[in-house]
Amino acid sequence: MSARDRIAPRRLYLVCDARPRAFLEAALRGGVDVIQLRDKTLGDSALIQAARDFRAAAEGAGALFILNDRPDLVAACGADGVHVGQDDGSAAAARAAIGPDRIVGRSTHAPEQGAAADADPEVDYVAVGPVHATPTKPGRPAAGLEYVAWAAANVTKPWFAIGGLDAGNVDGVTARGARRIVVVRAIADAPDPEAAARMLRERLEDPVGAAQP
DSSP states (O other), X not given: OOGGGGSTTOOEEEEEXXXXXXXXXXXXXXXXXXXXXXXXXXXXXXXXXXXXXXXHHHHHHTOEEEEESOGGGHHHHTOSEEXXXXXXXXXXXXXXXXXXXXXXXXXXXXXXXXXXXXXOTTOOEEEEOOSSOOTTSTTOOOOOHHXXXXXXXXXXXXXXXXXSOOTTTHHHHHXXXXXXXXXXXXHHTOSSHHXXXXXXXXXXXXXXXXXXX
């Protein structure tokens, strides 16, 4: 089974900067099943070095490891795929760099972008948001809960709600049909990442919204 075939069942996706393996393993024990390394401060060699802990932690937990915005380093990092934003080049270019079996994820911020990603054969999953304004994406306006509801009704590929989500507001996206979420600070800044992940996972396992692909 290729990495592309493994994305659909995933529910809780953590994006963070370079972290110790112990932190990653704690988050994975709590229920995270996708981890993404996103660290704009690192050069190529340091990014490859940091990726070793992500790769090892993901393998140990049966999780997926995604690299942010560097399709050229996916192989060197041992990543299962790459995530590209709207300003990071095309999904086709990412696919050409990483090959046919790895994952390409795409950020989207409005229905027209969501529809384009859903129709793109090179895209394996779609990120929908930011639901709320977030300091991890300064200057990007919130897409709002309406975009989540649109995605639940229209996107056929696996999709993840993203943007300022935490245990206090995740019910807002599940009520509108989200079954998968991406978080950053809710786990990365938590004093107990395992407990934070477990709380979020429990909310996702008992959604109040409609099912989605």
